[in-house]
Amino acid sequence: MVNQEENINDEGVKIIRTTSAFDCGGRCPLRFHVKDGKVIRVEGDDSADSDNQLRACLRCRSIRQYIYHPERLRYPLKRAGPKGSGKFERITWDEAYDIIVEKLKETIEKYGNQSILYITGGGYFGALHGAGVAYARLLNSLGGYSTSYGNISSQGAIFGTQASYGFGQIFVGNSREDWMNTKLIICWGWDPARQISGTNTLWWLIKAKENGAKVIVIDPRYSDTALVAADQWIPIIPGTDTAMMVAMANVILRENLQDQEFLDKYTHGFDKYKAYVLGDEDGIPKTPEWAEKICGVPSSTIENLAREYANTKPAALEDCQGPARSAMGGQYNRGAITLSAMTGNIGKPGGSACGGLHGIPYGHMFRGIMIPPGRNTAWPKGKSLRGNINPRDRLDTRVHVNKIFDAILNGKSGGYPFDVKFAWFAVCDFVNQIGNANKSAKAMSREDLFTVVPELWLTPTAQYADIVLPVTGFSARSDLTRPWPSGPYFGHMNKAIEPMGECKDDIQIAEELAERLGIKNFKREELIEQYLKNPQLAPVKGILDKYDDINDKWLRLLAVMGQDVRENIEDYDKYKKEGLHRIELKEPYVAFKKNIDDFEKNPFPTPSGKIEIYSDQVASWNNPICPPIAKYIPTWENRDDPLAEKYPLQLISPHPRQRVHSELYKIEWLMEAIPHRMWINPADAEPRDIRNGDMCLVSNDRGTVAIEAFVTRRIIPGVVCIYEGAWYNPDENGIDRGACANTLTKDAMSEGGAAALKTCLVQVILEKGGA
Amino acid sequence: MQVGFYFDQTRCAGCNACRVACKDWHDQPSGSASWMRINYQEEGPFPNIFASYLISNCYHCEEPVCAFVCPNEAISKREEDGIVVVDKDKCREEVPCGLISKEKMGASYSYGELQAPCQIACPVHLHIPAYTALIAKGKFKESLDLIRQRMPLPSVCGRVCLHPCEEVCARKDVDQAIAIEALKGFVADNVSEEPPKRLLQTQSEKVAIIGSGPAGLAAAYDLIRMGYGVTIFEASSRAGGMLVAGIPEYRLPRDVLNRDIDYIKALGVEIKTNTLIDLNQGLEDLLKQGYGAVLVAIGAHKGKRLGIPGADLDGVLVGTSFMRDVNLGKEVKLGNKVLIIGGGNVAMDCARTARRLGATEVGVSCLECCDDMPADILEVDQAREEGIQIYDSRSFTKILNNNGKVAGVGCLEITGCTFDDDGEAHFDVVSDEEHTLEADTVIFAIGQVPEVSNSSIIKISKRGTITADSETLMLGTKGLFVAGDCFSGIASIIDAIASGQKTASKIHRYLQGDVLRVRSSPEIAATEIIIDIPPETEKKERQSMPLLSASERVSNFKEVTLGFSEEAAITEAERCLNCAGHLCKDVCPYSAPQFVEEEKARMQKCNYCVDRFDIGKQPICVEACYARALDSGTLEELKSKYGDIQESPGFSYSISAKPAILFKPKKK
Ligand SMILES: Cc1cc2nc3c(=O)[nH]c(=O)nc-3n(C[C@H](O)[C@H](O)[C@H](O)COP(=O)(O)OP(=O)(O)OC[C@H]3O[C@@H](n4cnc5c(N)ncnc54)[C@H](O)[C@@H]3O)c2cc1C
Ligand code: SF4
Numbered sequence A: 001m002v003n004q005e006e007n008i009n010d011e012g013v014k015i016i017r018t019t020s021a022f023d024c025g026g027r028c029p030l031r032f033h034v035k036d037g038k039v040i041r042v043e044g045d046d047s048a049d050s051d052n053q054l055r056a057c058l059r060c061r062s063i064r065q066y067i068y069h070p071e072r073l074r075y076p077l078k079r080a081g082p083k084g085s086g087k088f089e090r091i092t093w094d095e096a097y098d099i100i101v102e103k104l105k106e107t108i109e110k111y112g113n114q115s116i117l118y119i120t121g122g123g124y125f126g127a128l129h130g131a132g133v134a135y136a137r138l139l140n141s142l143g144g145y146s147t148s149y150g151n152i153s154s155q156g157a158i159f160g161t162q163a164s165y166g167f168g169q170i171f172v173g174n175s176r177e178d179w180m181n182t183k184l185i186i187c188w189g190w191d192p193a194r195q196i197s198g199t200n201t202l203w204w205l206i207k208a209k210e211n212g213a214k215v216i217v218i219d220p221r222y223s224d225t226a227l228v229a230a231d232q233w234i235p236i237i238p239g240t241d242t243a244m245m246v247a248m249a250n251v252i253l254r255e256n257l258q259d260q261e262f263l264d265k266y267t268h269g270f271d272k273y274k275a276y277v278l279g280d281e282d283g284i285p286k287t288p289e290w291a292e293k294i295c296g297v298p299s300s301t302i303e304n305l306a307r308e309y310a311n312t313k314p315a316a317l318e319d320c321q322g323p324a325r326s327a328m329g330g331q332y333n334r335g336a337i338t339l340s341a342m343t344g345n346i347g348k349p350g351g352s353a354c355g356g357l358h359g360i361p362y363g364h365m366f367r368g369i370m371i372p373p374g375r376n377t378a379w380p381k382g383k384s385l386r387g388n389i390n391p392r393d394r395l396d397t398r399v400h401v402n403k404i405f406d407a408i409l410n411g412k413s414g415g416y417p418f419d420v421k422f423a424w425f426a427v428c429d430f431v432n433q434i435g436n437a438n439k440s441a442k443a444m445s446r447e448d449l450f451t452v453v454p455e456l457w458l459t460p461t462a463q464y465a466d467i468v469l470p471v472t473g474f475s476a477r478s479d480l481t482r483p484w485p486s487g488p489y490f491g492h493m494n495k496a497i498e499p500m501g502e503c504k505d506d507i508q509i510a511e512e513l514a515e516r517l518g519i520k521n522f523k524r525e526e527l528i529e530q531y532l533k534n535p536q537l538a539p540v541k542g543i544l545d546k547y548d549d550i551n552d553k554w555l556r557l558l559a560v561m562g563q564d565v566r567e568n569i570e571d572y573d574k575y576k577k578e579g580l581h582r583i584e585l586k587e588p589y590v591a592f593k594k595n596i597d598d599f600e601k602n603p604f605p606t607p608s609g610k611i612e613i614y615s616d617q618v619a620s621w622n623n624p625i626c627p628p629i630a631k632y633i634p635t636w637e638n639r640d641d642p643l644a645e646k647y648p649l650q651l652i653s654p655h656p657r658q659r660v661h662s663e664l665y666k667i668e669w670l671m672e673a674i675p676h677r678m679w680i681n682p683a684d685a686e687p688r689d690i691r692n693g694d695m696c697l698v699s700n701d702r703g704t705v706a707i708e709a710f711v712t713r714r715i716i717p718g719v720v721c722i723y724e725g726a727w728y729n730p731d732e733n734g735i736d737r738g739a740c741a742n743t744l745t746k747d748a749m750s751e752g753g754a755a756a757l758k759t760c761l762v763q764v765i766l767e768k769g770g771a
Numbered sequence B: 001m002q003v004g005f006y007f008d009q010t011r012c013a014g015c016n017a018c019r020v021a022c023k024d025w026h027d028q029p030s031g032s033a034s035w036m037r038i039n040y041q042e043e044g045p046f047p048n049i050f051a052s053y054l055i056s057n058c059y060h061c062e063e064p065v066c067a068f069v070c071p072n073e074a075i076s077k078r079e080e081d082g083i084v085v086v087d088k089d090k091c092r093e094e095v096p097c098g099l100i101s102k103e104k105m106g107a108s109y110s111y112g113e114l115q116a117p118c119q120i121a122c123p124v125h126l127h128i129p130a131y132t133a134l135i136a137k138g139k140f141k142e143s144l145d146l147i148r149q150r151m152p153l154p155s156v157c158g159r160v161c162l163h164p165c166e167e168v169c170a171r172k173d174v175d176q177a178i179a180i181e182a183l184k185g186f187v188a189d190n191v192s193e194e195p196p197k198r199l200l201q202t203q204s205e206k207v208a209i210i211g212s213g214p215a216g217l218a219a220a221y222d223l224i225r226m227g228y229g230v231t232i233f234e235a236s237s238r239a240g241g242m243l244v245a246g247i248p249e250y251r252l253p254r255d256v257l258n259r260d261i262d263y264i265k266a267l268g269v270e271i272k273t274n275t276l277i278d279l280n281q282g283l284e285d286l287l288k289q290g291y292g293a294v295l296v297a298i299g300a301h302k303g304k305r306l307g308i309p310g311a312d313l314d315g316v317l318v319g320t321s322f323m324r325d326v327n328l329g330k331e332v333k334l335g336n337k338v339l340i341i342g343g344g345n346v347a348m349d350c351a352r353t354a355r356r357l358g359a360t361e362v363g364v365s366c367l368e369c370c371d372d373m374p375a376d377i378l379e380v381d382q383a384r385e386e387g388i389q390i391y392d393s394r395s396f397t398k399i400l401n402n403n404g405k406v407a408g409v410g411c412l413e414i415t416g417c418t419f420d421d422d423g424e425a426h427f428d429v430v431s432d433e434e435h436t437l438e439a440d441t442v443i444f445a446i447g448q449v450p451e452v453s454n455s456s457i458i459k460i461s462k463r464g465t466i467t468a469d470s471e472t473l474m475l476g477t478k479g480l481f482v483a484g485d486c487f488s489g490i491a492s493i494i495d496a497i498a499s500g501q502k503t504a505s506k507i508h509r510y511l512q513g514d515v516l517r518v519r520s521s522p523e524i525a526a527t528e529i530i531i532d533i534p535p536e537t538e539k540k541e542r543q544s545m546p547l548l549s550a551s552e553r554v555s556n557f558k559e560v561t562l563g564f565s566e567e568a569a570i571t572e573a574e575r576c577l578n579c580a581g582h583l584c585k586d587v588c589p590y591s592a593p594q595f596v597e598e599e600k601a602r603m604q605k606c607n608y609c610v611d612r613f614d615i616g617k618q619p620i621c622v623e624a625c626y627a628r629a630l631d632s633g634t635l636e637e638l639k640s641k642y643g644d645i646q647e648s649p650g651f652s653y654s655i656s657a658k659p660a661i662l663f664k665p666k667k668k
């Protein structure tokens, strides 16, 4: 038996190298100090070159409070009060399994597999223990389930990217070190100082700035990125980014600053865009003056920016996913791509392809390997959707992710493809994390709905479950991890502690249920035998036989199954021991460089073979609010909506820094460092007699939250900001005391499939002065 | 060797990774106490804002003031590397540091947060126990620096402050209050200071201040330290307001006053004397001339007279004018029998000044009985020693007229007197029988109002003071602010200083485009602080202030008080009970010491991760900073890597200890 070489010091402290598995963008290397089976301290990356260290942020620095928090679940629970009341009683695993098995059987028998709704999210990312796959495999073995379509985070950006660059094109990022080649970085709605767009992104931004690149931040907030890096901050009204981009295009065209050669050679349909921009299409020239009224950005600022962007070569326009999480979705990413094409910055070092996804195809989470979940036979196999990017075509059998609870509430009579009887939520906290939390809570309170939630915490979603199963956290697991969107590296989690209480791994829970349900060949031991029958994998058998632990075997197998892991990692044991393998790139990766450098051989995978400024496919849908070019179209709940009279403030809900979405919410070290507060400009606060630290009520027709005010000039007047992820916690009057942003947001989707969470109007009043 | 930190503010994103890592490594519980703190600063109006973070942990000072004051000697500096470490076993062990009663205070108790009664009673909340502790240890310069951190007039307030702090001193329950005021005067007199360096103007705005009294000076001092340009316009030929025009020299010698004023001027405050500002158009003109804000701090100089017959006679004077004329060297005509009407300090000053000018019979008559006179008891005693008569419990009916000259004052005996909301007095008269106090000169010292009238800009209240929004401290016109006696009505120097400081902070907010209205946290009154004095506390008499004898002083304006000797000062300072404890926290210029909320909480602070240091590792905060804003090493190493030391902004407390943090500031 090969044992991991253990590193134990005089005081009996063992150092375990691992990474996190949160949905933060990083999977930072961590060194757990373990003594007597307990993590007693955490250190970060210690690679010799401190410049290249992948330094963990405050979230993982607080991980001990996360692991040992008194509120972590330790036992299976059964509901012992009304749904949502938070009353549960402890039961045994056997009892829990019996109840679930019986309910599953009954539901399938009475209502069929389509009435089982299985929803997963981003709560854990690892190759072996990904809970999403474990239960999907279980349910597929029983005949399948219904589920959702769309990614809560990035669907808008995915739409924009695919409409422009072609189906399946998601690696639109340059590796971060390419910033050293750029002269201008425009962070448009992107705040990497707060959100981890890959470990070290902020550090590279600082380095690029110190290397002489000018940094401009366009954001309704003077973000921390603006604070550290910006030479210029351009505050903009949310939802109007596309209008400003179009006006920049107008300036560029009128002054003939565009890279016409690039446009001619690589793009499709630019003339249609030009006609729109100059006003030939609708008689309205999209001038900076036109945009000023929409965006709140002075026309001279727009003009100067357009010139600066067009004249500075190369320049990296960095869009993101936040502004695309809105009613007009990915139009903003389409607009950014168009600008980048007009200035010839796509496929060039120091430039940027835009699209908001930032990913590079090395060690990326999207390329991670898992045990496949098998086929879902609950729904007949429809027509192939390859090449089709229309979200509507995906809703025949599924519900949009932001509509899950509307579907639970209204089912077929509401126009959804199924009625839900049995709901299973894994690695997600969607009552909290999708629009309209009050509606979600109402849906989850349906008495005839049976809900299972495997969890680490009694989250707002788990509060409504009938059965809550306690699962292990990442410190008690070994797994293969990958960051998104940039690394590039592979992480290796190493189990540091034994499961707490009666917690189990999801994969184990699925297996134990499978056994009770009489499913054969489900267990890891059985499955691996089958896999090793595959002639391609068979040669590994000899190696795997040397190891006892089934998880260890699987991880080694998965490492072989993953092509990029196989290609990059020669010494698996070294990788495991170090908890990390860095992928060395000879030169910075530049998205679409291959296509641009050798276009003839590498056309874009779009219908036209070019970058589609104009998408014929989108045009064919004939949807006035889903235009084939990047247009500014006013939406519901923007500032001109008549509703603005009642709810005059726009709400944005960016990622929090002190949490990973809703994860880590309970961690005191984080909450005290960065309290959950609403940003509000003095111009909005003063007439409402709101002062710093006052408790405010923020409301609209969907709900009311109570939150402390942070009165700051760092946000544009007319906009308030509540960071997402705080836990929904309604009091007896229905006021959400936890101040979950989604108590206010709408459960709507954009035409491109984005969850429209950043389009939201609210009113703010003072509840009580003085904290 | 001295190890230290390097902090690059241009890189810090305020992410708090350092703070959380520090908490994890040192196993600090949840709670606001944190060895590593990240201060946030926001300036400038939207959208031209400037924001920055500033980390502050321990600076591992070359001469750690915290170590000087710790009564348990729990803090020490390691010879070999200069790390300032705390011995937690010693902290609060031998000598109980902090006597506030946890049991009796109940929920409001929080060690390390509650202040001593004296500190609460002081309108500017001076760190009194801390500066006395520094005096007790012979650290006079450090003590003076600590005082200057909070207020600009230590020499003045070391002599003529009304010292509300001493009223509430807990030591009164043992013997007498600590001589807080005199100790301040001692350090102000006994430290030889270099004039401070002129401060750089870091803000683009300039502020105009009308009036160079304590309110104006205090506002100027704070504003110049915040980086503004400051000009004071003073109508009089001499700067100081009532300090120069009102208070007599025998209580506040002018060289002493000028020492404080010169310090403020050296920082860059310009004082334009002989410049009367028209309080209507003149204020707007200043705004037009480019001053970002104008502060009206004109004091209350118009003395009141009673509306009784004879009040306008020749030989009837008004206290403030009388004092001003004397103080500014004008000739004043006095008779031999001078009677002052009024029982406050101004009355005492008039009486004692009249005595010094040669009046042979001087009396002070007032409504209150002797024990209730508003004047300071020491003042009354000294006046009596100088032969001044007190005629208490009287109301006044008329001034007797002898051919157009004053002959005396008609009085009624009273037993009590109350004032209604409008300031009208009502008396309980003993009998209607009038009697006369003879005099050839009568001086009214019954209060003052600002010398200003209603205008389009200035609105006067019923009490005669200038009205302003009580929260924003702004007049009806944007950019015009008010402070001091002209707003509050006649108060005291230290109140005027506090008022000036408060308005300065509003002016700062105004100029930064910030909200002026802020909620202040509820304040606990000095009298609510309950102290458990150890029963074994020995009595130690208060050091008495040596005075010039009455005969040596009645004929001249020599300073009456002679000041403490060094020995007396140290003995006196040692009497302080240190009610609130946490002296280390109070003296530390960076508030590095932290206390968690638990019983017998020990002081904690950054220890430079000594356990890591000793095995050759960097502090965890340095390793955790993903913006690479932090570095550590010996000062020599850091200097050669990053250039020379710069002191952090906002830390203007010029303690002699040199901070071991190299700092690269973020520039606007
Ligand atoms: C005789 C006397 C003795 C006192 N003794 C004490 C004491 O021992 N302890 C104590 O705490 N308090 C004492 N006080 C009270 C104390 O002096 C005042 O409360 C304090 O000085 C008020 O400060 P201020 O800055 O508001 O105004 P002031 O000190 O009155 O200063 C205002 C200044 O503004 C100037 N000014 C006015 N109008 C204009 C204009 N239009 N243009 C330009 N300049 C103008 C005036 O010339 C003056 O210099 C005493 C007061 C008096 C009268
Ligand atoms: S910074 Fe404060 S705590 Fe640290 S050594 Fe200096 S005085 Fe003491």
Ligand code: SF4
Pocket (backbone or CB within 6 Å): B021, B022, B025, B026, B035, B036, B057, B058, B605, B606, B607, B608, B609, B619, B620, B621, B622
């Ligand atoms: S040096 Fe160590 S103890 Fe000091 S602030 Fe940094 S992490 Fe905390």
Ligand code: SF4
Pocket (backbone or CB within 6 Å): B011, B012, B013, B014, B015, B016, B017, B018, B019, B038, B053, B055, B624, B625, B626, B627, B628, B629, B630
């Ligand atoms: S870790 Fe670095 S960037 Fe973050 S707050 Fe601390 S010093 Fe600033």
